[in-house]
Amino acid sequence: MKTVVAMIPARYEATRFPGKLMKDLAGKSVIVRTYEATKKSNLFDEVYVVTDSDIIYNEITSNGGKAIKSIKDHESGSDRIAEAIENLDVDIVVNVQGDEPFTQKEPLKKLLEVFQNDIHNHVDIASLMIKMDDDEEINNPNNVKVVTDEQNFAMYFSRSPIPYPREKSKAIYYKHIGIYAFRKQALLKFTKLPVNRLEAAEKLENLRFLAHGLRVKMVKTNQIAIGIDTPEDLKKANTIFKH
Structure with a gap:
């Protein structure tokens, strides 16, 4: 594999927890x-880190990190990353969520191995999924479900429970975890495609991949990074760091 980069899209504003990326986490x-x-x-x-915020840009660079300032306004993290990589010499781009300070190595490694083993370039995008057993979790529309073919390529993503449990004992459910690894050209193509009716209905941008023939390889994982979406999540994260 050639050049592999991680991009962390980061907005300062957040609907549920404004300024959360700048909140203190164990110093x-x-x-x-x-x-x-x-x-x-x-x-x-x-x-x-790719951001539209001077505050976040300065925070990263003043701590010895690398940051890229977005030129345009963007609807999604994918669009923000696409702008950042357009003129960079990269092959594989991994989108890491900015509010997941417990990001772990193993799931990311599994995503990259997809491309290492893809000698015929059949995979455009790789992403993660984890098995769900709890009925409340399965029926929660905030948990995006994914069904795959026999080679674990995504067939459909939905907020609804899929597959429909005609015989409940035979239904297996997987939750989609929104960490993506893209071939550069697949990401650039994706951001130029129009929103289709399925994406508009479910409010899931990953349906745009499938509607336009991009092949998404799903990878099973047992590890979920802890995201920080609320002040309560931040309290829990601080407790974890202290231990």
């Missing part, structure tokens, strides 16, 4: 903790 900001965890994996040639 450092959440975004710096995430950057350091990603660097510590030693999987990437470079790690960048």
Whole structure:
């Protein structure tokens, strides 16, 4: 494999928890903790934070990290990353969530192994999924479900429980975890494609991949990074760091 980079899209504003990436987590900001965890994996040639915020940009660079300032306004992290990599000499790009300071090495390594083993370039995008057994979790529309073919390529993503449990004992459910690894050209192609009716209905941008023929390889994992979406999550994260 050639050049592999991690990109951490980071907005200062957040609907549920404004400014969360700059909140203190055991003596450092959440975004710096995430950057350091990603660097510590030693999987990437470079790690960048990509942001529209001067505050976050200065936070990363003043702590010895690398940051890229977005030129345009963007609807999604994928669009923000696409702008950042357009003129960079990279082959594989991993999108790491900025609010996940406990980002772990093993799931990221599994994503990169997909491309190492893909000698015929059949895979455009790789992403993660984890098995779900709890009915409440399965029926929660905030948990995106994915169904795959026999080679673990994604067939569909939905907020609804899929497959429908006509015989409940035979239904297996997987939750999609929104960490992506892209071939550079697949990401650039994706951001130029129009929103299709399925994406508009479910509010899931990953349906745009499938609607336009991009092949998404799903990788099973047992590890979920802890995200920080609320002040309560931040309290829990601080407790974890102290122990």
